[in-house]
Amino acid sequence: MSKLLLRTIRPQPTLPSFQSQARRSFIHIPNLPGTEAQTLSATRILPYKSSSLYTLIADVDSYSSFLPYCLDSKVTKWSAPDQNNKTWPSEATLKVGWGGFEETFTSRLFCVPGSIVEALGGEAITTLSKSDLAHHAATYDSPAISNNVFQSISTRWRVKPFHYKPPTGQPQTDKAEHPARDQTEVHLTLEFQFSNPIYATLSKAVAPKVAGIMIEAFEVRARKLLDGPGAAVHQDGTTSVGKKIGA
Template sequence: MASLRPSFRLFSLAPAPARVCIATPPSLPATRRSFFDISRLSSLLDSSPVNISVSRTLPYPPSALYRLVSDVDSYSQFVPFCEESKVTKWATVPAAADAASSDPVRVPVEAYLRVGILGVNEVFTSRLRCDPGVAVEALSGDAAVAAGASAAVRSGPLKSLVTKWTISPVLIPGTDAQKAGSTHSEEAQQSLVQLQLNYDFRDPAKNIAGRALSDGVAAKMIEAFEAQARRVIAGKDEPVVSPLAGLNIPAPIKAFAKSQLQKEAEKK
């Protein structure tokens, strides 16, 4: 029979090392306030092409508004920052399907425009495309060449510019126009006017400047168009407002835009 031997477990009598506890300061609560908004800066310094769309419902028939927007020669009288406008070429196109007369319509197909903003003037040659009673589209730069304009339009500061006005009837339920399907004899008395701006400067710095101004300029353009409609269609005495009035542009961006545009102008 195997003898049983007691088992002994040896314990060290050496003192255990002292535990050192380092007090840490309480964590500071995260703050949402920032002195420098990186995301906003990135958007302001974006030099990619600019695309804007703004619309307004106006209490006028589409035919009257189309005549207004297709009168390119009058742009210098009311369009913000447009200092000179002149149609240089005309063409004859078929009348709209719902027009009162089937006679061909004379429309502008090319125009010279001079625009001044922040003390700098630029000249644009635009190719015009008119859909009588519906839309007027102005194209400059590469967009104009693609539409059949002379390659000379590429010589300007814009790589591409597309400005499009679209006019759609707003049919009010229960009215004669709605019942008749908006024929010319019973034309809708309200219209949805949409302005689309798509542009790309050759100089990325100008795209940055243009983006800082874009939303305000688009809003000013459609407001000016609405005021011109009140003058011409409604016969109201509407004052001409400075295009810079009410533009909410951050001071540093405004200064940056002005300096970049002026530097480019000095190179010419």
């Protein structure tokens, strides 16, 4: 009888309450729908010198004037001089906004002169060679800078000359030489993971299109600043208002 009584009153294990399950799920954000990592890319062939396009991409202070969802952009740190005695952006404060929300966060920047501009936020780390970034040695191993929008975000712009020779209209035995046009392949890669499921939900409709939207906006800016006799960016990287990137 006593054994039966003990078995009856012994506390039984209970299932976790819904509230505790919800609390754990919310804290463990990576498991929530929409906060998984995403990778997007877009490419354009533009009829301009790669050096001129790189000048525009490295002008981080101007991002807010043409990139969608970028409300403000300000370079706050610069690199040491590179082998050509030029300095490049190494840190910037960016304000982004969409759907009535606005957030400001800090990005680390790495510039491979004439080729790559990379911006990293949150836990993102660079895969660029340290030997190509000697001028960024002071910030290359800097710790991650957390923010309220992204767990990690990496934005990489890459430019390279795209040499195109117009067809001759003759059989392949035709050895005539035709001057190559100044063209550049511009490639944009975005890798990001939201830290807040609210932002993931708000951006769900537009997020897959962001890379294409950004590169189209850049193409419009390039056309505006590089075309015609009043072009704002010259071949040496200077602008019509005297500003020079990598000065």
